Amino acid sequence: MSLLPMVATGASVRRQGKVLIGPVDLRLDGQGVTIVIGPNGAGKTSLLKMLHGIVRLRTGSVSWNCPVEEARERQAFVFQQPVMMRRSVVDNVAYPLRLIGVPRRAARAEALEWVKRIGLEAAADRSANVLSGGERQKLALARALIRKPEVLFLDEPCASLDGRATREIEALLQDAVAAGTRLVMSTHNLGQALRLANEIILVARGQIQEHRSAGDFFAGPETPEGRAFLRGDIVE
């Protein structure tokens, strides 16, 4: 049974008396890439974490087409600043498989395939802590994809990466989409949104302001924030 649709109903997250995001009513279905845009502090990260189920809801619900514990197993999250474990590159990538009981040798063999795919073969047995920012992001992505998640959340995976690293990450993401993974990803990068998005969610002031197909959004955003983003202006 498919993990989707995901339905959020009146879902909100609050911290220290402040609503970080919500109330959100949102349905996520189908295939492809949902890009979440919006200014700093708008609530993009909070939205992704809320949908993934790693922050406590103040109100409402987020439900999947299966029990919530199972839903958690079938999705993954790549953080803006991924944490590297004090292990080798290949062991970092193998870790999610070890967690579900895949024997060491088999997990390592599969992880090595991913390490090759992300171009880190020469660094496979080096400590993951010495990797560059772009290499860390690729490792984090491989570590998320190795269990073939049906839905993958990514929080600005290309922030502060150069063009080449961004292109490599986007190629991995496009392969994942072709293999059937549904992506929900935040970005500040207009070009990236144009290249990847099937639909756009615009967040501002802790609320979803627009949720439309990429075609409709890029043809004419309905909000001042959407228009500013499209002009390449600074959005506040």
Ligand SMILES: Nc1ncnc2c1ncn2[C@@H]1O[C@H](COP(=O)(O)OP(=O)(O)OP(=O)(O)O)[C@@H](O)[C@H]1O
């Ligand atoms: N644990 C917390 N306690 C209190 N406030 C928080 C907490 N986490 C986030 N916030 C605040 O909630 C707001 C939304 O934060 P969030 O990280 O979701 O925004 P964002 O759109 O992802 O921003 P950015 O583009 O800068 O990453 C911000 O004002 C942030 O300071």
